[in-house]
Amino acid sequence: MQEATFLILTALAGGSRHGYGIMADVAGISGGRVRLRAGTLYAALDRLRLDGLVSVEREEVVDSRLRRYYRLTPQGAAELAAEAARVQAHAGTALARLGLAPGGAAP
Template sequence: MTSAASGPPGAKPFRMTEQAYLILLSLTPEPLHGYAVIQAVAELSDGATTLGAGTLYGNLDRLSGAGLVEPSGEEVVDGRLRRYYRITDDGRRAAEQETARLRELAARAQKALDRRGTASRPTSGRLAGGLA
């Protein structure tokens, strides 16, 4: 899944991927550090999407360059630096637009399946290939 997302004027163009979309959604309630984003994405996707550190930080760099997320602070925990990220207003709008796009796509897909299901039902009581 990819679609275009726009950030503030002058921001780099951004192609919305499933991973980027889930990262934006994970940051909607509150700023999170990297590992917490990885956990939130896994939870949001019911385990279907797992992010490695390289994938996460590559996406965060692109999202940041597009003005959709921004650093929100740092702290040292057990001697390790945690950098927090938050979604921007443009990022929230991009996530809302992507959600609307996916809803429309799902509705069109369901209509197509419903039509297809009706059209492919046998009318004579016989299945395709002449089997009863």
């Protein structure tokens, strides 16, 4: 799973959000390292909708503009959990090999 996808799904795991909210949350989660552009975000959201990982929860008009709120689907939550577990396992292995994990031995 690409990092941007992982971060978008992580943002939506905290509850439904509109596009700007997702962009702001992704920047916060990544410590400002990942800043999604609107075109990148909406292309990713369209792909994630087609894959069944996110859905549109609701739409509203704010200042004469349509604001669409997205939410994580159960399938999206399952895929995010699996990816988080995979990343965590790899990180644990790396830390252990560096001697930085509890009980880890240095190489």
